[in-house]
Amino acid sequence: MMNIKNSMKVSVIAAIVLPMALNGQVRMTVPPQAEAIAIEGATIHTVTNGVIEGGTIIFNNGVITSIGANLEIPAGTRVVDGGGKHIYPGLIDAYSTVGISEIGAVGVSNDVNELGDFNPNVRADVAVNAESRHIGTSRSAGVLVAFSTPGGGLISGMSSALSLEGWSWEEMSMESSAALNVNWPNPNPRRFRGFGGRGGPQEPPPSYEEQVQALKNFFSEARAYRNAIAADEEVRTDSRYAAMVSVLDGKIPVVVAADGAAQINDAVTWALEEDVEIVIRGGADAIHVADRLVAHDIPVILTSTMAAPGRDYEGYDGAYTMPARLHEAGVRFAISGGSGSLYTNRLPWEAGVAVAFGLPEDEALKAVTINAAEFMGVADRVGSLEVGKQATFLITTGTPLDMTSDIEQSYIQGREIDMMDIQKFFFEKYMTKVMQYLRIVM
Numbered sequence: 118m119m120n121i122k123n124s125m126k127v128s129v130i131a132a133i134v135l136p137m138a139l140n141g142q143v144r145m146t147v148p149p150q151a152e153a154i155a156i157e158g159a160t161i162h163t164v165t166n167g168v169i170e171g172g173t174i175i176f177n178n179g180v181i182t183s184i185g186a187n188l189e190i191p192a193g194t195r196v197v198d199g200g201g202k203h204i205y206p207g208l209i210d211a212y213s214t215v216g217i218s219e220i221g222a223v224g225v226s227n228d229v230n231e232l233g234d235f236n237p238n239v240r241a242d243v244a245v246n247a248e249s250r251h252i253g254t255s256r257s258a259g260v261l262v263a264f265s266t267p268g269g270g271l272i273s274g275m276s277s278a279l280s281l282e283g284w285s286w287e288e289m290s291m292e293s294s295a296a297l298n299v300n301w302p303n304p305n306p307r308r309f310r311g312f313g314g315r316g317g318p319q320e321p322p323p324s325y326e327e328q329v330q331a332l333k334n335f336f337s338e339a340r341a342y343r344n345a346i347a348a349d350e351e352v353r354t355d356s357r358y359a360a361m362v363s364v365l366d367g368k369i370p371v372v373v374a375a376d377g378a379a380q381i382n383d384a385v386t387w388a389l390e391e392d393v394e395i396v397i398r399g400g401a402d403a404i405h406v407a408d409r410l411v412a413h414d415i416p417v418i419l420t421s422t423m424a425a426p427g428r429d430y431e432g433y434d435g436a437y438t439m440p441a442r443l444h445e446a447g448v449r450f451a452i453s454g455g456s457g458s459l460y461t462n463r464l465p466w467e468a469g470v471a472v473a474f475g476l477p478e479d480e481a482l483k484a485v486t487i488n489a490a491e492f493m494g495v496a497d498r499v500g501s502l503e504v505g506k507q508a509t510f511l512i513t514t515g516t517p518l519d520m521t522s523d524i525e526q527s528y529i530q531g532r533e534i535d536m537m538d539i540q541k542f543f544f545e546k547y548m549t550k551v552m553q554y555l556r557i558v559m
Contacts, residue, residue, distance in 0.1 A: 143542040144253045146284050150531030153177035155190045156512070159199030164487050165501040172430025176508035179531035184502055199527060205482070205517055206281055206502050207509040207527065211418045211489040212372075212398055212453035213461045215255055215263045216245035216279060216286070221459070224351060230269030235335050239274025240361040241265040242293050245286040251461060253538030258462035259517040259524050260454070261509050262291070262490075262499050264374075266298055271332050273298040275360070276372065278495050280415060280509065282529040295493050296396070297364045301375040301384045305443055329383070329483050336391055340365055352481035368396045372418070376427075378399040383449060394503065398491050400450070407446035416449040416492050421485075422470045423455075423463070432472055441475035451482070451489040469518040481518055507531075 138321050155177055161172040161184065175183040175194065175344040190196060219226035245265060255263065261281055267274040287376045297458065304325045323331070339361035345352045346362075363369050376399040385406075388395040397403060399415040402506040403410065424436040443450050452471065454464035465467035468481040476484075490500025498507050508531040515522035 133393045136145040143538045143539045145535045147532045147534055150179050151305055153191065154197060155194045156197045157200040157204045159204045161204045161502060164482060165503065176531050179473040179508055181502065181504050181506055181508050190277060199512065203513045203515060205513060206486045207501060208259045208308050208464055208485045208502060208512060208517060209489040210454045210461050210464050211493055212266055212420060213263040213453045214265060215222045215461045216253050216265050217241055217435040218248050219249055229267055231267060234270040235357060236270055236274045237272050237297055238356040238362060239267050240277055240293050241267050242277035242279060242286050242290040245279065245289060247283060247285050247289060248405045250539040254540055255461040255535060256281050256527055257524065257538045259467055259511050260461055260464050261529050262529060264462055271300055278493065279530055282532055282534055292495055294369060295364065296370050296372045299371055299373045299445060301373050301380045304379050316503050342463060351357050363394060367394055370396050372396045374398045378402040381406050385413060387413060388409065403448065404442050405447050418453050419447040419526055421455040422452060422467045437470055437474040440471035444476055449488065450484060451492055452484040459489060465517045472518060529546045
């Protein structure tokens, strides 16, 4: 009798727990690389050093130790047959909210925007949910590194470089403060006076000139703070100004969100006056100021190529052809998935559209690998396949920029990651239901 009761208890617990486990845990975090691995016989796309036919890549402790053709494989190395496959660096999304934004309609699952206009001390990685379902779908699309980016205000905070594997944000974070984000004011805002209910008439927003001046004032105050600290003066600690020191010292770039030609021009002028390194993000009108961008070697992160025209007089393919036109003009650029965590998994296809509309495929691949890594300061670790860099790469049936290619396996810092994600889980779940129905009716 006791055995029957215990059996019933186990069944009840399983019925309760297993569905929760299956629905909640759709991918498993894997431990660090424990043995040397060699993948041989594959076509290796290094990005920076050409293509190696029938090549071998050897990695240990999460780092690439050898890469080339006809390599001697050290004793004790586990060998994986890569014949007929392709190996690419893991794709990099230079502008994402993966990990800090889950469900758009559920406010508590989004931790992107902070209150206030100046938040340089905000770091995205500390808010990252390592269990986010968007991590799995991003990895399945080939995105293995993402720059999770806060928003809101004039200075949003720091983008954090995330390696999309790990139990916690500490384990995932590659570079906590990779770039400062500035939202350049709009010189042509829609300004009106309205009534805000119980609050009475709303005050008009600050003018464009006032916002730009406020930005300049903040940088001036931060510079004075830095200089006082350097001179060993006694100052009151301010976390906002302290976060600006690496920016003012030129150690990390300032990513300026600007789309219009006037915005971009003014942002460039400001950056030259402040003597800071900038990257333009958005860049819808970048082609109209291409000469100036090239003259000052200012790169652009395009936030979407799969976008409709922004103006009535623009052609339908304005965004599709932008990468090709920037490339022809000599502007360096990266392509992002469009900021939202829901769209990080679109990154390879954003680049693929650019190829379809005139951008050479090797340049499109650079736009989602080494270019993004260089602009955001992590090219010493990821972005290409080279000895000494992290073993973060894809094994595919073809170019990851083509929807018809399959990503069969990914490695992140040498870890052979679990390829399951929530979309695959639901596909298998409901395909089982379909097959059961077919067996009944047949």
